[in-house]
Amino acid sequence: MNTLPPDSDPAPPTPPTASQRVIAAFERLTEANRPELWSTLRAVEDVLVDAKAVEERVQAGEDLPLAGTVFAVPELIDVAGQPSGRSVPETSATIVARLTAAGAVVLGKTGAATVASAWDRTKTGGRGAAVAVALGIVDLALSTAGPVPAALNAVVALKPTRGLLPMTGVRSSEAVSVYATGLVAGRRALALMTGPDGISAARTWPADVRLGAGEHPRVAYARGLPLGPAAALAFENTVKLLTAAGVVLEPVTVSGGVPDGFDALLLPTVPDHPELAEALADPAAVHHRLAGCTAFANLLDVAAVTVPVLPGDKRPFGVTFLTRAFEDQIGLDLATVCTDEPMTPYPEPGEDVVVFGAHLRGQPLNARLTELGARFTRPVRTTESYRMVLLDTEPPQPGVLDHAEGSSLDGESWRLSPAAFERFVTTLKEPFVLGRVELDDGSRPLAVRCAETADGTGLDRYESWRGYVRFTSTAGLRAPG
Template identity: 75%
Template sequence: MTTLPPDPDPVPTTPPTASQRVIAAFERLTEAGRPDLWTTLRAVEDVLVDAKAVDERVTAGETLPLAGTVIAVEDRIDVAKQPSAHGVAETSAPVVARLTSAGAVVLGKTGSGPLASAWDRTKVGGDGAAVAVALGVVDLALSTGGAVPAALNAVAAVTPTPGLLPADKVSVYAKGLVAAHLALTAATGGARTWPADVRLGAGEHPRIAYAADLPLGEAAALALKTVVARLIAAGAILTPVSVAEPGFDGFDALVVPTVPDHPGIAEALGDPAGVRHRLAACTAFANLLDVAAVTVPVLPGDRRPFGVTFLTRAFEDQIALDLATVCTDEPMTPYPEPGEDLVVFGAHLRGQPLNAELTGLGARFTGPVRTIEAYRMVLLPTEPPQPGVLPGGGGLDGERWRLSPAAFERFAATLKEPFVLDRVELDDGTAPLAVRCLTADGPGLDRYESWRGYVRFASTAGLRGPG
C-alpha cells in the first residue's frame, strides 16, 4: 500500500489591497450596467490615486479598519471636489471624511430615485445607494433615504440615534450588519454623546412590541410572522400593539415590517409622491421620534424586499443591533459607547440567581471567558451560594459583561465583603475587572473549572463538600 505524504498546511490568503478592491469595484460596475444609479462617477484614475494612498498608509504600519472599503455617497452629502447642491464641494462632509480617514475610498455619488430594484428591474428600488450595495458594486453606502431603499433591495441599513454621527438621519447601507457596524464605529462622534446610564443590553428575554394592525401584502405579513417566530424561539417576549400610538413604555424595542408591498417601477415613476408615501407607511412615525433603527432582510441571502426594522429608544443602538442579529445570524461586537467590562464567575452568570442584578442595569453579555492557570474557587457561606475566586490553582470559566459607567458604579456599590472588584488575567491577554475575593475561607472547589460545573454536581449528587 502506498502511503501519501500529508497535505501541506494551507498558505494564508493575503487580503486584496485597496487598489485591487477598487479595480474589482469598477469591473462589477461595468457588469451591473446601471449608469442610472450615479449622479457623479469618479474617474478610475482618481479613485486609484486614493486607493494607492491607503495602501501606502497600511504599508507604513497604520491600522485602518476600513482599508480598501469601497463606498458610495448619496448626492445630498458632500464629497470633496465633487458636484454638490452649492457647486463643487471643497471638503467632504464630516461623516464622509471620517470613513475615508479610516481607509474607505469613495467611488461616486448616487441619485435619490425612484430607480429600479437591484433584483427585479420591473420593481422600484428606491435610491441608487442601496442598489449599488445590493449589486456588490460598493461595500457600503451613505444615504438619507432611511430604511425603505434598503428593504427594497434586501440589504441592511443602520440609522443611528440622531446626533451620534456628524450628520442627522444618515443611514449606512451594507450587505450585512457587521460591515455597517464597522463603518459606524469609524464615523461615530457627533453633537450628542451617550448618557452615563445608557442601557447596553436587554437581557435574555427582551420585551418587544410588534405592529399588528398595518395593512400588509401577503409577503410582508409572512415576513413579519417569520421574524416574530424567530424572536420568540430566541427567548424574546413579543406583544402585538397598534402603531397608531407608538412608544416604548414597557418594551425594549419595537419591530415593524419595513415596507407593506413592492410597487412596480412604472407606478413609482407615474406617481412618485404617492408610492413614496405608501412605502413609508410602516416606518414614517419613526421620523417623529428620537430613535435608533436597524433594518435587515428576513433571512440571510433572501432577496425579497420584505424585511423588518427594529426601533429602540435614543442611544440604545446596541440593543437594536443585537436584536437584528437574530434575523441575520451575524456576530455583533459592542458599539463604541462608553462602558466598562466586568467578568463574573458565580451567581451573576446567565441563568443564575443574581444575574438580574446585571440585566436590570442594562448590562450586555459579550461572551464567555477563561482565565489563565492562576485561579481557584472556594465555596462561600452566602445565600444564594456563591464562589470566592482566589489566586492560585488552574483556569476558570466565566462571562464578560459590559455596563455603562453609571451602571458599573451602581453595581460596584452593591458588593459586600468578601467580594471586591479586582483585575483577572484572561487567556486572551486582557485583564478586565472581575468579581472576586482577595481572601476568603470556605471549602475548596479545586475539582471544578466553572461554577456551573459545581452547581450541576451539587444538584445531582446533593453534595456541597470540599472539591
C-alpha cells in the same frame, strides 16, 4: 498505518487590496450597466490613486479597519473636490473624512431619483445608494433616505440616534443612515463615524444608558398594518424566529415609538414591492404607501436597524427594529437573530466586568446585571493563576483568589454603562471585591473576586461555577474539594 501528517486547515482567503477592490468595483459597474444610480462617478484613475495611498499607509504599519472598502455618498453629503449642487467643496463632511481616514475609498455620488430594484428591474428600488450596495458595486453607502430602499433591495440599514453622527458637511435635515451588505460591516462603519467633531451639534450617551435587554428582551410588534401577502409572510416568519430565540413578543397597535414596558418595536419596513412604472407615474402616492410602516422613525427620537427578510418567493422585504434614543445596541443585538451574524458592540461608554459565579447567565444574581441594562459580551477564560473557593453566602457563591499553582477559570464578561457600573459596585458585599484578573488573551479586566483573607472550601476539581452547580444537582451536596 498512515504516517503522513494530517492536512492542515485551509488558510482563509487573503482580503483584496484597496486597488483590487476598486478594480472589481469598476468591473461590477460595467457588468451591472446601471448608470442611472449615479449623479457623479469618479474617474477610475483618481479612485486608484486613493487606493494606492491606502496601500502605502498599510505597508507603513497603519491600522486601517476599512482598507479595501469602497463606498458611495449621496449628493447632499460633501466630498472634497466632488460637485455638490452648484459648488465644489474643499473639504469632505466629517463622516466621509472619518471613513476615508480608516482606509475606505469613495467611488462616487448616488442620485436621488427613483430607480429599479437590484433584484428585479420591473420593481422600484428607491434610491440608488441601496441598489449599488445590493449589486456589489460598493461595500457601503451613506444615505438620507431611511430604511425603505434597504428593504426593497435586501440590504442592511442602520440609523443611529440623532446627534451621534456629526452633521458637518451634510446639507440635509434628515438623519444619515448606513447601507451595507451585513450588520457587522455596517456597525463597523457606524462606529468609526460616531462622535462629536467640535463643529456641529452633538449628543453623548447618558451615563445610565442601557447596553442590553437580557436573555429574554420584550419586543412589541405591529398588528393591523395593511400588508401584501409576501410582506405578511415575511413578517410572520420573523416573529416566529425571534420567539424561538427567546424573545418575548406581544402584538400592539402602533401609535408612535417604543411602547412603555418594551425594549423595542418590530415593524415591517415596507407593505409591498410596487412596480417601477407605478412609482414613476405617481411617486408621491407610492412613497406615502411604502413609508407608511416606518414613517415616524425619522420624526421621533429613536434609533432604527433594518435587516432583510425574504419570504418564500425570495422577493426582497425587510423588518425594522426601533429602540429608544441611545439604545442602539439593543436594536443591533435583536437584528443579529434575523441575520445570524455575531453580535458586535457599538462604541458607547462603559466598563467591562468579569463574573464567575451567581452573576452568570441563568444564575440567581444575574438579574442584578440585566436590570441595570448590562450587556453580555463574551465568555472568557483566565490564565492558570487562580483558585476558586466555595463561600458561606446566600445564595452560594464562589470566591476567586490568586494562586501560583492554580488553574484556568471560566467566566463571562459583561459591559455596563458608567452609572450602572457604579450601582453594581454597591451591590457587592464582603468578602467580595473588584480586582483585575488576567485572561488567556492577555487582557486584564476588572472582575468580581473576593478578599484574599476569605475562607472557603476549595473547588479545585472544577474549572467553572456551572461545573460545580451541575455536580451538586446530580450528586447532591457533599464536600467538593
